[in-house]
Structures are given as C-alpha cells and as structure tokens.
Amino acid sequence: AQTVTQSQPEMSVQEAETVTLSCTYDTSENNYYLFWYKQPPSRQMILVIRQEAYKQQNATENRFSVNFQKAAKSFSLKISDSQLGDTAMYFCAFMKHGVNAGNNRKLIWGLGTSLAVNP
Amino acid sequence: DGGITQSPKYLFRKEGQNVTLSCEQNLNHDAMYWYRQDPGQGLRLIYYSQIVNDFQKGDIAEGYSVSREKKESFPLTVTSAQKNPTAFYLCASRRDTYYEQYFGPGTRLTVT
Secondary structure, three states: OOOOEEEEEEEEEEOOOOEOOOOOEOOOOOOEEEEEEEOOOOOEEEEEEEEOOOOOOOOEEEEEEEEOHHHHHHHEEEOOOHHHHHEEEEEEEEEEOOOOOOOOOOEEOOOOEEEEOOO | OOOEEOOOEEEEEEOOOOEEEEEEEEEOOOOOEEEEEEEOOEEEEEEEEEOOOOOEEOOOOEEEEOOOOEOOOEEEEEOOOOOOOOOOEEEEEEEOHHHHOOOOOOEEEEEO
C-alpha cells in the first residue's frame, strides 16, 4: 500500500524568504502523480502544483516549485518570496497512474505541514 | 462561474438524527468524492462516484450513505450509525481522464 509522509508538522518563514516543505512516499508503482494542496484558514483546499512521475523536469507554478527525486521517493515543495497569504496547511498527495479495476484515482494524503509566514 | 458548492457551511444536529450534506458542481466533471477531515488525521475518503448511478465505498464508509442520481450532485447522508460524526467534510470532483481533484469549500458538521 502507498503511504505519504510529511515529517514537518509545523514550519515558519519570514515574509519574502524561501521555505521548503518535505514529503516522502512509499510505493512500488512506477507511474503515478504527486500533488501539493494548500488549505488556508478558510479551509478551502486548493491545488498548488502537480508532478507526473514519468517527467524528469520538476514542475513549477509561479513562486511554487517542486524537487522531485524519484529514486529517493521524495517530493519537496519550495515556496519562493513567501507572502502572508501563503500561511496555510500544505498537504502532499499521491495517486496511481492509469485506470484499472479498483484504481478509481484515489488520492493518498499526508498529514500536512502547517506553514506560518511572519511579517 | 464554474465551481463546486457545498451547503451549508456550518451544520448543527442532535445525536440520533440523520443529516444530509449537499455537494453540487457545474464543472461537468464525471467523478465526485467525499472526504472527512479531523485534526491531526489528514483527509480520509468516505465515498466516491465515477459515473451517475454508481458509487463505491472509500476507507471509512460505515455510518454514511450517498446517491448519484445526477452528474452535478453527490449528496452525503451522515446517519445515526456514525459514531463520531462531528468533523469537517469536503467534497471534490475530477474530470474524466484527468487526475486533479478540485474541492468545494467544505461543511463543518457538529453533532451534540
């Protein structure tokens, strides 16, 4: 079974600085997707970035980028130029690739990292 | 404006009563999901549906029921059999052949 581990329950960063959130996962699959979701105090879950395992290039979305290390099963999120609005819970999630019996494209979630951006 | 709506945002019920949480989407997505979120436990999948009139149990389906009579709607009923119903409930949807799930704003259910 797949598992996702976020080893940092809480982190803080000063506004305008860079912070990296860690995520490791365990799977025997070769093809899969990885996601970072953000949940601000409003509790709306927002997709931040996704990575396809078959792509070697790390995904980037504006100030958010990932460091995907497939062999190490590591998927960290880097937030550059942190802003107060980045204060949120960040969840890492895993999904098997492809449609087959019983796959249903379930997301396997980590427990989250609470990030505080300080002024 | 396309999106997922959940209503109400806050819901209060007495123990022993069934309660139905609404989830509607106008994104034309095929798959819909219900998650429960408790402090320190992340998200846990309750039920999911890939097409109309079909749904499957997730990891914690006991005490819950769903229906999928329309593509746009996936209501969740929390029955009196659910031992600890107080939680934050999130609905999500996904377009077929894509992998991202998009979430509604959630409903906070409190049962006393």
